[in-house]
Amino acid sequence: MTLAQLKYIITIADTGSMNEASKTLFISQPSLSQAVRELEAEIGVVLFRRSSRGVSVTQEGAEFLGYARQVTEQYELIETRYIDRANVKKRFGVSMQHYAFAVNAFVEMIKQFGMDEYEFAIRETKTYEVIEDVKNFRSEIGILYQNEFNQKVLNKLLTESELEFHPLMECSIYAYMWKGNPLADKEEVTLKELEDYPCLAFEQGNYNSFYFAEEVLSTYDYKRLIRANDRATLLNLMRGLGGYTLCCGIICEVLNGNEYCAVRLKSDERMTIGYLKRKGMTLSPLGEKYLEEIKKYRPMGTGHF
Secondary structure, three states: OOHHHHHHHHHHHHOOOOHHHHHHOOHHHHHHHHHHHHHHHHHHHOOOOEEEEEEOOOHHHHHHHHHHHHHHHHHHHHHHHHHHOOOOOEEEEEEEEOOOOHHHHHHHHHHHOOOOOOOEEEEOHHHHHHHHHHHOOOOEEEEEOOOOOHHHHHHHHHOOOEEEEEEEEEEEEEEEEEOOOOOOOOOOOOOOOHHOOEEEEOOHHHOOOOOHHHOOOOOOOOOOOEEEEOHOOOOHHHHHHOOOEOOOOOOOOOHHHHOOOEEEEOOOOOOOEEEEEEEOOOOOOOHHHHHHHHHHOOOOOOOOO
């Protein structure tokens, strides 16, 4: 296995075509194909599916590519620092389910470290992609929740991905809604009372299993349900349609404004928000600081930040 071979397969995956990859790499297509076949034979993994429409990455190939990208990125950092003698910024990334407080903690962490010496990345994304990002080194930390319903399935996936889940806070369940909603002034609300309003949920793409839902009580038979793919859209639907979403009850007015509220749901259901990291990996100073900022937030009923 050579560094050149790793660069070859990354380029093929990015272009989706052996022909385009050979042009990008300035080598002949037969030579490129031979290099890939030799690598596949060496590692015992089929990396690509070939068809008349191009190439696509296999499931095993996607896992191998994650490690290949890490190796080539680290090599480029070494090359830049010690051969090109350029200043290289340290990198830090976080992936998360759609939590405004987790975004704001990221903002506060950046304010303290500054951006001159660091390159930051943040991804509000789907549950499965949070796991994949940490597994494949795109993010150092992932933020998501577990509860009694999804814990067994998620922990199995985390173990297979060599990841660890560390609890940060335990929360009751709240209905998050626009303050203009007729139910907004209640101290507590039931699912029966919420029936006439659309429940808003985050779309999970190809992994739209109940176990990957960002909202608890995902198996409940909601009378009205709307799926969306970003937090801003959900907030607009709360205002426009009187919709609500089920959440942990942490209010972050800094980012979402003061026109929304969380009303406690009458339920014994609980959720635990925590962070993912790679098994056995020591967190960077930025990772430690980010978790410090996260821990300043408290669910409703336990004191606010």
